[in-house]
Amino acid sequence: MGLYDTARLFGFEVESSDNLRFIPLAVRFNLDRFGLRISLEQWQMLPYDDRVLLARFPIDDEAGLEKNFDLALAEMLKTYANAVPEQVERDTDPVWAHADAVPETVIRQSSLCGVSSPSLSKWVELERFQRYALAKLSRNTDKANHDFLPAMREFGLTE
Structure with missing residues (x-):
């Protein structure tokens, strides 16, 4: 490609x-x-x-x-x-690569942003790059990431 x-x-x-x-x-x-x-x-x-x-x-x-x-x-x-x-050391098994569970950091970031976390059925439907984006944007679990909620909206996960 x-x-x-x-x-x-x-x-x-x-x-x-x-x-x-x-x-x-x-x-x-x-x-x-x-x-x-x-x-x-x-x-x-x-x-x-x-x-x-x-x-x-x-x-x-x-x-x-x-x-x-x-x-x-x-x-x-x-x-x-x-x-x-x-x-730097590569993560050979990143959480976003798995469609079988919504990462805990995504669940926590959703809570910080005041929205429901993606359901497992919605998580499975996301493209790998979309799962990567949400996982990357949810690394900091102490405060809401300004791009996380717009990403959730763009991916059809919240209103």
């Missing part, structure tokens, strides 16, 4: 990403997949067109993603931030 025609953004991200000032979930997904981490400051050092390019990379594991994402990111960071992506 080749690159998407445009940056892969959820509707709720278009406003909150502030014209790709913040790292979109598609890029975060690939960072997690390759076991890489970059800072927001490093992301913002990249030219806008390079940020768009990184957001166009596929998000399907089954698509046989070419190793170009990590190579492109490394080259961009070297060129524009004089840095390299930090290597």
